[in-house]
Amino acid sequence: MISVLPDPGASRAVLVGTSRYQHLEQLPAVSNNLKALAGLLRGPLSLHLPSEHVSVVENPPDTLTVMDAVRQAAGGATDTLIVYFAGHGLVDGQDELGLALPHTQAGRIETVLPYDWLRRVLLEESRAERHVVILDCCYSGRALGRMSAAPGLADQAAVEGSFLLAASAETRTALAPVGDTYTAFTAALLDALTHGIPGGPALLDLAALYRHLRRTLDARGHPVPQARGRNSGAQVALGRNRAELPAAPVTTAPEAPAAARPWPDPRSVRTVTGYFTSLAAVREVSGLTQQAVVQRSQGRISSASTVSRLVNGPVLPAAWPTTAAYLLACGLADEEVLLWQDAWQRLRSEQPPADAQGPAALSSGRGASVPKVEKKRRPFSAFRRRGTH
Known part of the structure; x- marks a missing residue:
């Protein structure tokens, strides 16, 4: 299959992150993640999305704030919709992934944003042909189970496909080294999009990025990311390979x-x-x-x-x-x-x-x-x- 860069005029991105917590460990690097990734998606090193097509939701006060942003983007995108989350991930009593917001308390399910809520908006309300979900949080691999369950988001993609990229396996925590500018997973992603992958394909599609991130993070002793795609979701590119351009x-x-x-x-x-x-x-x-x-x-x-x-x-x-x-x-x-x-x-x-x-x-x-x-x-x-x- 041929890799494709999304049309920036018909695509949207929603970047959600929690860096400040009332009851959980602070993650200051998440704030840097959001700024850098938003700038990259808007710039020539990646998708060149118009500024108004990139929504950044940092330290949302409640779940409604996140859901409104995702719904608005889902209604506006007809090509590709990218949803990114960085922060703590928690697992509830039903073994489901929850995304931690500033007021989240361990053991209080009503304070967590269930990942499944985001999945259902993409599945039931999105106009986009392709969906890309990137989760940089602990236990984010549990979302892959939701992707593969029937009816799964990837199986229901209307035309092209969907791809979910998770920072860690379902039983592993993600890594946010103290003092580092970015979390480990997002740092590797930003580096690949900014500098390219030597010897890689001309377009940095999600399949190539996933393989590169696995090799890079495993070599550093960091948690190894997980991924799942359906139809041609893996062929969605997030930028050109800078290492292969003049x-x-x-x-x-x-x-x-x-x-x-x-x-x-x-x-x-x-x-x-x-x-x-x-x-x-x-x-x-x-x-x-x-x-x-x-x-x-x-x-x-x-x-x-x-x-x-x-x-x-x-x-x-x-x-x-x-x-x-x-x-x-x-x-x-x-x-x-x-x-x-x-x-x-x-x-x-x-x-x-x-x-x-x-x-x-x-x-x-x-x-x-x-x-x-x-x-x-x-x-x-x-x-x-x-x-x-």
């Missing part, structure tokens, strides 16, 4: 064959936000600087600032040639450029007329007037010059 931008044609590079797939783009994020990622994968793209465009792109405007939206271009020149200069083949044109045409047709009147005609020179979307696709061979691809 170490620094180059000004000439990349050495690797263009066909071998992990280009973003425009067929997975559903929103304008996803379109621009993926378009910007094309240059990153190519290894070219903005100026190099200009040089390789054979005069069809005037400056690096034009490249910057092209990939930063927020309104779709009213004409296609500049985008085609950009993609060809980055090294894409004609057939791949046609897929991008299909995505552009589809998104343009879905835009309300009022939204389509923005100042986005980067190459049309027609101000705010918007021509009809092209019905015919032109061959791109005229854009090419021998030795530039």
